[in-house]
Amino acid sequence: MLVDQYSPFEGKMLQILDKDGNVLDESLVPQIPDEDLVKLMKTMLYTRTADRKALMYQRQGRMLTYAPNEGQEACQVGSAYALAKKDWMAPAFRELGAWLQRGVDLKTIFLYWYGNEMGSKVADDIRILPVSIPISSQCLHAVGLAMAARKRGLDEVSIAYFGDGGTSEGDFHEALNLAGVYKAATVFFCQNNQWSISVPKHFQTASETFAQKAYAYGFKGIKVDGNDILAVYVATKEAVERGRKGEGPTLIEGYTYRLGPHTTSDDPTRYREEQEVDEWREKDPIKRFRIYLERRGLWSDEMEKQFVQEADEEVERAFKEVEQSGNTQFDDIFKYQYEKMTPLLEEQYAEYKAFFQERGML
């Protein structure tokens, strides 16, 4: 098993494609149908397109705070691809690629970042929890999802995403510990993007790697090149399969980088060097996968140009729809506190409704 071959204590990191798209070890290359390889490429590109445009909309004052994804596409698309439809995903807040790979439509995602809760009401057949802002709190939900599945005799697996900074919170610890004790079929996916807002990872923990933290909980961790979609996929796939077979949780550290700002409120030039960013641009996850696919004859400049143009238009369309109809309905802010409004809420609802109606605000 890979988790045994790549011990974080020995400083190992699983990598299949190097930064220039060369295959380092043919025996590790997963059996992915050509069609899917192309789709993965497209999803990464679509993610980047949507991400950049979201940032742009925000700069134009049309979108609210947004947490950019650029650089982490392989971590997200690759790991999400390893899940079955029945599996559960518990994201943090920077998981655009994972959401898209999961099949959530961009309009819904944009609606959330536009500032409307309806953007967290994903289609019923897609198993993804809403964005979770309190750091690492969602890790516990993932454990609960997997525990419930087991108790109900279902072989569903869950995946939780969190960052390098997320490993510092008590909830991260409690989640991994519970998962170890109950052998929960949870994949803990740490996107180590080197930064937590302005704080570099070595101020988060003195641990050499994040992957090794798994050993404190009686299970295994593996560090993978998070910019190598094949490595990410292979490691996640193994973890998912082990979970599915009842072999418990796995911690995966995806070694990657946030190329953009923390959020649109952040100015990274305050705390990091341009040079570091440039170095990581060299390791771009899309770039290397493009070369790999080109070499396999599955991708070309032309295909890319055409796809990106289509994507661009689609993203634009999605956002414009959100802009047109994305405002929160007054009723909705009262309607979902409980299954049934309490008498107090009924009263307040009527009062507020009258207030805003009188002023022509509804």
Add this chain to the structure above:
Amino acid sequence: MLVDQYSPFEGKMLQILDKDGNVLDESLVPQIPDEDLVKLMKTMLYTRTADRKALMYQRQGRMLTYAPNEGQEACQVGSAYALAKKDWMAPAFRELGAWLQRGVDLKTIFLYWYGNEMGSKVADDIRILPVSIPISSQCLHAVGLAMAARKRGLDEVSIAYFGDGGTSEGDFHEALNLAGVYKAATVFFCQNNQWSISVPKHFQTASETFAQKAYAYGFKGIKVDGNDILAVYVATKEAVERGRKGEGPTLIEGYTYRLGPHTTSDDPTRYREEQEVDEWREKDPIKRFRIYLERRGLWSDEMEKQFVQEADEEVERAFKEVEQSGNTQFDDIFKYQYEKMTPLLEEQYAEYKAFFQERGML
């Protein structure tokens, strides 16, 4: 260094005296003056005497809830002996031996268990924090104490005590993580007494050992035979010295056993086998140290008999004093909320005082 020689990942446990008092490795025996060896024995015996009598007083309805210590004397006395006077101790709630070794007088300790906050007002020159009930919350205080010392240019070390169950809490994690990041001079002493109330340790964590959890935080952990006072002392001493030199924290797992009930409210026969307790009685920390000292000509039946009798009387005296004057003074429940009573408290104080005075209750 011992922490390097005894890797928890290799299943190693530091032991110097076996359960029958035989020295396993002469080279490990610490240089402790004979006089101190005798004192350590006495402190362990005194702890046990006080502990058993506390239990008895509670059974007689004279003492409130009490958390017995029996079986863990070596862990506590041995580790506390490794501290300098300037060092700080942050106990949980089952640390009678550590309190006594630290020099706190029994009357104060009994006053606490008798139900009076004055029992947490330890003499100013003894650096021990009050009993901390919320599991593992005190670990963070220990880190803060050590960080403050460093910032103030002092070489004080802190030690935090907690149980096997304590490692499951978020605060345990955050404390070890912070200590790792700041290289805090904190010794984390986990008394793995196999049980957390009714829950056996393998339901607390899937980790093979508690000691190995240190590696998640970038520092080292060591498992020691917690019923062997020499091993406990040696490991703690090394940890304290490393902390003092600025080499950061250490996690020590003292492998031990709680021979008594969790607290006086607990009935351990509900959840564990008599046989298990018997086996651990064989490994009694006092028994083996007695043999060791006898062989070194430092201890005898006679000495023990005499000491225990004196201890018995002293404990009795201490408790009786508490019984006589241990009630909480009415004023005290208002006086220490803030440095100065707020106007509201002044008013409430006067009201309540009048109420109880009218009824002859003050």
Add this chain to the structure above:
Amino acid sequence: MPVLNNVQAVNYALMQEMERDPSVVVFGEDAGYEGGVFRATVDLQEKFGVERCFDTPISESGIVGAAVGMAINGLKPVVELQFCGFTYPAFNQIISHVSRMRNRSRGRFTLPMVIRFPSGGGIRALEHHSESPEVLFAHIPGLKIVMPSTPYDTKGLLTAAIRDPDPVIFMEPKRIYRAFKQEVPEEDYVIEIGKANVVKEGEDLTIVTWGAMVKDTLKAVEEANKKGIFPEVIDLRTIAPLDREAIIQSVKKTGRILVVQEAVKSFGVASEIIALVNEKAFLHLEAPPARVAAPDIIVPLPRGEQYYMPNPDMIYEKILEVVNFLT
């Protein structure tokens, strides 16, 4: 009909609901094999197996957070937190997720779960074992807060809580866990969450209280009765949502109100009730709304607790004060 005390009624309700609904699972620290430090979950593991009633590591945030995931994935978790003072480590999960998942997901993900714990003081326990934190939960939209005062209510309310489609904080006044017994129907019944109970009708004064203070209040009321004073006593049963109707109607009748709470006085549930009465029945008030509560101090260790806990004598005095007030 079985005759049960309060903690047995908890156990009985859990037992029956677990039987009725296979999706109900019960867990917490020591809640499995041993059946809880107060024996509230005793026999459940034996009866329903370790998959449905089990022990957890000591991690309150973990317990509640895992329950969130389980509730989303088809179960009805009823979790036990060991003591009121150990709910705080779970506050982030409770406030940031338990109360919010339905609203956040606009109804897609709902949390039919219950968080139970023994609450309040008066058992001469260690620090942190005597808290009355109800207002901390009551201020949080999206939660329901229930506190029973009798075995009959305990069964009916806990059953309702488990069946509720929304998360319920179920606080059990530990001081009266074993204080008295009552006949508790074997059959299935629920007491509606959000409805108060008029335990004693009266004309002279409305007393609103809940949990263990109901018993103390009734003692004081007995004394008052001897003086010819007949208060109406309302047992809230549910703290949030408040049964505003019941309170307001009663105050409109009596013109006077006293709220009795075990928690410290300031910024507590009593304050809200008084504010409410001001807004809804101000012109009916014939005396200043009053409170009996603990002083604003940290719960003392047991040798000081008698000075802290509101007691029947204090309630009695306050009844006289309110009733004798002349505008």
Add this chain to the structure above:
Amino acid sequence: MPVLNNVQAVNYALMQEMERDPSVVVFGEDAGYEGGVFRATVDLQEKFGVERCFDTPISESGIVGAAVGMAINGLKPVVELQFCGFTYPAFNQIISHVSRMRNRSRGRFTLPMVIRFPSGGGIRALEHHSESPEVLFAHIPGLKIVMPSTPYDTKGLLTAAIRDPDPVIFMEPKRIYRAFKQEVPEEDYVIEIGKANVVKEGEDLTIVTWGAMVKDTLKAVEEANKKGIFPEVIDLRTIAPLDREAIIQSVKKTGRILVVQEAVKSFGVASEIIALVNEKAFLHLEAPPARVAAPDIIVPLPRGEQYYMPNPDMIYEKILEVVNFLT
């Protein structure tokens, strides 16, 4: 005199206190190198070194718990929690230790520490960034809760908080961090914790408010003035301990009271103020004490926030209602 906005006043107070007292240390998530996500701690690391102003891992319980130990061992920690909604993971440390260490140790261990965080809504932020949790802290004995509303007050109150021998929760209304500037004296001054500020004298009605709502209230009051209504406006400055004298005296004068709070209505600070007024000035009341607050719902994401936040218009309406009430 420097002209500063609120967040600059925070920074200025920290700077001066760190200069004055070498035992003051400042830390939190991003509070070191970058100077905080709101720039409240900017330049402090550069000026005082990494030992006195530093970044922490993302662990709120850890930050507060470590501060407890530091305060015991001779430092004066002033910690920043990044947002109001991220204080919850630290609740156990705050409630179980910060508020209690002095009392628990009968005065031996005291905690001269400050927990600062940006509070309240109105900045179109993500979920959990708009909470007004003041009442959750106010109910806890042993804490002091401060919320300034102007740069001048910010400096004076934060200075007082840092020098206070007891722990202070210092809530900074982020909506007005940069809303306006004011002259702030360079010299050392403190504003006494526990004392409210009558920001506008008046006869017709007492309005009690705090934090960002002071500004909105003054807007509404301006409108009311145009109608010949002259409310007295009290800025609490300190939520706990409440300045009861100031409130009661004013109500005795005006006979009417309106409390304006940004938090959800039920079980909030306003309720306590109303309960207090009932107890202390009932016979002076000429109208039902009233509240303007947010409805009892979870703070909506930004596209719904305008329906949630109390606004000057609502306050104005309520002023009319209270003033026009005839008994």
